[in-house]
Amino acid sequence: xxxKQPNMAVDTxxxxxxxxxxxxxxxASTPLAVEKELVKNxxxxxxxxxxxxxxxxGRYTCIARNPKCRECGLQQACQWFQKNQFALx
Ligand code: SF4
Numbered sequence: 001x002x003x004k005q006p007n008m009a010v011d012t013x014x015x016x017x018x019x020x021x022x023x024x025x026x027x028a029s030t031p032l033a034v035e036k037e038l039v040k041n042x043x044x045x046x047x048x049x050x051x052x053x054x055x056x057x058g059r060y061t062c063i064a065r066n067p068k069c070r071e072c073g074l075q076q077a078c079q080w081f082q083k084n085q086f087a088l089x
Contacts (some may be wrong), residue, residue, distance in 0.1 A: 001066040002087030003087060006044040007035065007039065007047070008035050008038050008039055008042075008047055008050070008051045009035075010031035010032070010034045010035045010038070011031075011050070011055065012058070012060075012064075013052065013054060013055045013057075013059055014034070014038075014054045014055060014056025014058065015031055015034050016058055016062065016064060017032050017054050017058040017062045018037075018038060018054060018056050019034070019080075020067070020078060020079070020080035020081075021060060021062075021074060021077065021078045022077075022078065022080075023037075023041065023078065024037035024038060024041075025037065025040060038050070057074075064081055067080075069084075069085070070080050
């Protein structure tokens with residue numbers, strides 16, 4: 001029996017949010033590279049939930065043009081916020 005590898009489809013939300021937060025390196029410049037790093041760094045049992053979380057967070061909070069950092073609970077963990085917080089407040 002072939003064991004199924006966990007995978008994570010990287011759409012625009014997953015790509016953007018993963019890079020902003022710092023879940024993947026800035027060198028990951030393609031969806032495939034981001035997927036490989038996410039799968040490597042997230043426990044296989046959490047991949048499915050993490051995928052949904054990243055999509056929803058990107059859709060409603062960490063939106064492309066104006067991320068809602070003021071209401072985001074990830075400020076302290078987010079690399080993008082740590083670099084840009086002085087421009088936001
Ligand atoms: S702090 Fe801002 S940039 Fe970071 S995950 Fe939250 S909304 Fe996105």
